[in-house]
Amino acid sequence: MNKIDYNKQQKRISLLDSAFSLFINNGFHKTSISDIVKDAGVAKGTFYLYFKDKYDIRNHLISRKANQVFLNAYTALQTHAEKTDFEEQVLFIIDHILNQFTANHNLVTLLSKHLSWGFFKNFLLFTPEPDAPSIFAIYESMLSKAQYAYRSPELMMYLILELISGSSYNAVLYDQPVSLNELKPHLYQTVRQIFGQYRI
Amino acid sequence: MNKIDYNKQQKRISLLDSAFSLFINNGFHKTSISDIVKDAGVAKGTFYLYFKDKYDIRNHLISRKANQVFLNAYTALQTHAEKTDFEEQVLFIIDHILNQFTANHNLVTLLSKHLSWGFFKNFLLFTPEPDAPSIFAIYESMLSKAQYAYRSPELMMYLILELISGSSYNAVLYDQPVSLNELKPHLYQTVRQIFGQYRI
Amino acid sequence: MNKIDYNKQQKRISLLDSAFSLFINNGFHKTSISDIVKDAGVAKGTFYLYFKDKYDIRNHLISRKANQVFLNAYTALQTHAEKTDFEEQVLFIIDHILNQFTANHNLVTLLSKHLSWGFFKNFLLFTPEPDAPSIFAIYESMLSKAQYAYRSPELMMYLILELISGSSYNAVLYDQPVSLNELKPHLYQTVRQIFGQYRI
Amino acid sequence: MNKIDYNKQQKRISLLDSAFSLFINNGFHKTSISDIVKDAGVAKGTFYLYFKDKYDIRNHLISRKANQVFLNAYTALQTHAEKTDFEEQVLFIIDHILNQFTANHNLVTLLSKHLSWGFFKNFLLFTPEPDAPSIFAIYESMLSKAQYAYRSPELMMYLILELISGSSYNAVLYDQPVSLNELKPHLYQTVRQIFGQYRI
DNA sequence: AATGAATGAGCGTTCATTCAT
DNA sequence: CATGAATGAACGCTCATTCAT
Numbered sequence: 100m101n102k103i104d105y106n107k108q109q110k111r112i113s114l115l116d117s118a119f120s121l122f123i124n125n126g127f128h129k130t131s132i133s134d135i136v137k138d139a140g141v142a143k144g145t146f147y148l149y150f151k152d153k154y155d156i157r158n159h160l161i162s163r164k165a166n167q168v169f170l171n172a173y174t175a176l177q178t179h180a181e182k183t184d185f186e187e188q189v190l191f192i193i194d195h196i197l198n199q200f201t202a203n204h205n206l207v208t209l210l211s212k213h214l215s216w217g218f219f220k221n222f223l224l225f226t227p228e229p230d231a232p233s234i235f236a237i238y239e240s241m242l243s244k245a246q247y248a249y250r251s252p253e254l255m256m257y258l259i260l261e262l263i264s265g266s267s268y269n270a271v272l273y274d275q276p277v278s279l280n281e282l283k284p285h286l287y288q289t290v291r292q293i294f295g296q297y298r299i
Numbered sequence: 300m301n302k303i304d305y306n307k308q309q310k311r312i313s314l315l316d317s318a319f320s321l322f323i324n325n326g327f328h329k330t331s332i333s334d335i336v337k338d339a340g341v342a343k344g345t346f347y348l349y350f351k352d353k354y355d356i357r358n359h360l361i362s363r364k365a366n367q368v369f370l371n372a373y374t375a376l377q378t379h380a381e382k383t384d385f386e387e388q389v390l391f392i393i394d395h396i397l398n399q400f401t402a403n404h405n406l407v408t409l410l411s412k413h414l415s416w417g418f419f420k421n422f423l424l425f426t427p428e429p430d431a432p433s434i435f436a437i438y439e440s441m442l443s444k445a446q447y448a449y450r451s452p453e454l455m456m457y458l459i460l461e462l463i464s465g466s467s468y469n470a471v472l473y474d475q476p477v478s479l480n481e482l483k484p485h486l487y488q489t490v491r492q493i494f495g496q497y498r499i
Numbered sequence: 500m501n502k503i504d505y506n507k508q509q510k511r512i513s514l515l516d517s518a519f520s521l522f523i524n525n526g527f528h529k530t531s532i533s534d535i536v537k538d539a540g541v542a543k544g545t546f547y548l549y550f551k552d553k554y555d556i557r558n559h560l561i562s563r564k565a566n567q568v569f570l571n572a573y574t575a576l577q578t579h580a581e582k583t584d585f586e587e588q589v590l591f592i593i594d595h596i597l598n599q600f601t602a603n604h605n606l607v608t609l610l611s612k613h614l615s616w617g618f619f620k621n622f623l624l625f626t627p628e629p630d631a632p633s634i635f636a637i638y639e640s641m642l643s644k645a646q647y648a649y650r651s652p653e654l655m656m657y658l659i660l661e662l663i664s665g666s667s668y669n670a671v672l673y674d675q676p677v678s679l680n681e682l683k684p685h686l687y688q689t690v691r692q693i694f695g696q697y698r699i
Numbered sequence: 700m701n702k703i704d705y706n707k708q709q710k711r712i713s714l715l716d717s718a719f720s721l722f723i724n725n726g727f728h729k730t731s732i733s734d735i736v737k738d739a740g741v742a743k744g745t746f747y748l749y750f751k752d753k754y755d756i757r758n759h760l761i762s763r764k765a766n767q768v769f770l771n772a773y774t775a776l777q778t779h780a781e782k783t784d785f786e787e788q789v790l791f792i793i794d795h796i797l798n799q800f801t802a803n804h805n806l807v808t809l810l811s812k813h814l815s816w817g818f819f820k821n822f823l824l825f826t827p828e829p830d831a832p833s834i835f836a837i838y839e840s841m842l843s844k845a846q847y848a849y850r851s852p853e854l855m856m857y858l859i860l861e862l863i864s865g866s867s868y869n870a871v872l873y874d875q876p877v878s879l880n881e882l883k884p885h886l887y888q889t890v891r892q893i894f895g896q897y898r899i
Numbered sequence: 900a901a902t903g904a905a906t907g908a909g910c911g912t913t914c915a916t917t918c919a920t
Numbered sequence: 921c922a923t924g925a926a927t928g929a930a931c932g933c934t935c936a937t938t939c940a941t
Binding site for chain 2: 253269277282289292
Binding site: 310341342343344345348 | 908
């Protein structure tokens with residue numbers, strides 16, 4: 100049964116990949132199930148064996164991709180052994196994520212409004228890649244090694260992520276009210292102040 | 300021609316009202332033009348005399364309603380003559396808007412992600428009610444009477460509005476990660492710090 | 500009342516001109532009454548004061564334009580005093596009309612299938628310009644001065660016109676089965692033979 | 700899969716048959732896709748599985764029917780073994796087609812302007828019935844057995860077909876300028892002359 | 900005579916979903 | 921498990937026509 104399970108997983112991933120590429124290129128509402136299955140090379144009925152509907156596959160996709168951008172950033176952080184300070188580490192991750200957004204504007208459309216949701220809910224609802232590390236677990240481990248302790252560290256992170264994702268959306272996509280590069284110093288200073296506000 | 304123009308304005312407003320009520324009750328994508336015109340009591344073709352398509356009426360609606368919640372808050376502020384401090388005034392307005400969101404969850408769905416857009420762009424793009432005061436002009440007048448001066452006051456407001464609208468969305472609709480009432484003190488303290496950061 | 504009648508005639512002509520230009524540029528079925536009145540600068544209801552519907556204005560237009568291409572050709576013929584032979588005169592007219600078609604492909608679309616109809620029916624049904632000479636009367640006058648007499652001269656002309664218009668349609672528009680220039684010698688030889696067949 | 704393919708072919712033919720009957724009875728522009736699918740007993744969406752749009756099904760129909768009238772005539776010719784002369788054979792076929800037009804006026808509306816197109820292009824563009832013999836191939840085989848050779852035999856046939864279809868249109872539908880029966884002798888004599896003109 | 904706002908039936912088309920194979 | 925033909929309700933939108941002004 101291993102082979103069959105493997106094939107099933109392949110179909111699932113193929114559908115997710117096709118949906119992702121179509122959603123970010125053509126937009127969610129302009130992508131039909133037909134488009135997805137055509138791109139994935141499976142039959143229409145097959146879609147419904149794996150996902151309830153278009154909203155279902157989008158949710159899975161957001162989880163998956165949100166996880167990915169966090170992990171990409173965290174992986175990059177590992178190559179900077181000199182960044183030992185918790186707050187600097189978080190800022191590095193944020194900066195890396197914003198750079199991913201700049202490099203791929205379509206990611207913003209899919210993820211931006213769901214960053215904090217991806218951060219907190221991700222590991223609870225979906226396990227598309229069962230072996231993928233949990234963002235939240237990583238955050239807790241980083242916290243435990245931090246120089247300071249923080250009150251309500253989840254709420255602190257929630258505020259930071261909402262600030263980041265909300266304000267970067269227009270900056271990345273429309274350079275409004277300023278470009279992302281102009282925005283960054285303001286943003287990072289505010290993040291530092293939020294840290295200060297929660298430091299014990 | 301006065302009577303005709305009056306009737307036209309009535310039709311326009313009727314369509315906007317119907318669309319608003321249907322969008323917030325059933326959602327934008329589940330509301331059809333048919334639904335709107337049926338509710339407004341006009342013929343289908345009439346819709347297209349006033350709006351280009353469903354997206355067009357939504358944009359007008361967002362402008363209109365964003366303006367309204369700001370103005371509601373500002374009007375309420377007038378009854379508090381004791382609030383003379385600029386920062387306290389802004390916090391009062393924010394609090395009032397969040398209370399409007401709490402009272403009408405559907406407003407959140409429509410406006411939350413567009414608050415800052417409504418704040419800055421509103422008066423430029425749409426003038427559905429030509430005599431309505433501009434939010435932005437009000438903000439500038441408040442600024443001019445403030446005790447302190449602020450660097451980049453627009454950017455400051457942008458950060459505040461994105462923080463507020465982003466973080467209140469889940470709190471209002473899903474009590475996540477905490478209820479709005481639990482969130483408010485955190486939020487307002489962060490806003491105060493942002494003020495501090497921009498004060499000259 | 501002369502002035503009013505003049506204004507009315509102006510509106511009528513304006514509508515005809517707009518309809519012509521739109522029909523030949525965008526096609527009959529892709530032109531709406533709205534388009535016509537917008538282009539003509541009159542109100543929608545006004546259209547219905549002058550024409551029954553879109554088909555009505557098209558018929559008037561075909562008459563008008565068919566008359567015009569014939570008269571253009573006939574006028575040009577007047578400058579060739581040396582062409583005294585009836586058959587040569589008809590061939591000259593045909594050639595001139597085909598050249599008008601080549602110069603303005605859109606004329607073909609509108610008129611080609613109606614050439615003989617324009618020739619025979621024109622003066623009976625429509626009198627858009629009451630003082631315009633009748634094509635048919637011109638033909639009869641040319642006939643009366645001809646060297647030979649012809650059996651069934653109307654039927655002869657009918658066959659010639661159908662042959663010309665039918666075969667030139669694809670040649671002008673699509674160079675199919677050959678270009679108009681390649682087709683012409685074949686066509687004119689056949690026309691000469693039809694003359695021969697009807698000569699008494 | 701044989702059964703499925705058979706059902707598909709049935710649906711296709713059913714749609715073509717319904718479209719034909721509606722186009723010729725009510726006219727192309729007054730026939731809606733709704734009418735066609737209702738008549739064919741299939742769902743609206745099914746139409747779009749088989750044809751791109753209304754123009755697509757009309758083109759297929761013209762091909763199909765043009766082929767049919769030619770083949771009907773050719774089949775009838777087979778029962779007249781005494782007709783061995785090429786020119787007589789062609790005249791027989793023409794006469795047979797005109798009789799089909801007389802018997803079914805609606806055929807004229809659909810086909811008349813497309814006879815030569817059906818003759819030449821038919822077999823290139825559409826193969827609704829893959830096993831149907833090509834009109835053009837039949838013509839070439841008839842030519843090869845002819846007593847005489849002809850210059851430009853395709854162009855010759857083009858002129859004949861355009862003459863026939865153009866002049867018969869008004870005669871069949873409106874008895875204008877004369878009835879088809881009165882027209883025929885004129886027509887056939889002209890066709891004979893065209894033969895003479897191209898005979899080598 | 901002229902207007903143009905309003906109508907609403909009807910258009911062509913899409914697409915999530917089902918189900919017989 | 922997988923297929924893909926078939927469905928048909930629902931979509932956004934057009935436009936010839938009417939009629940109060």
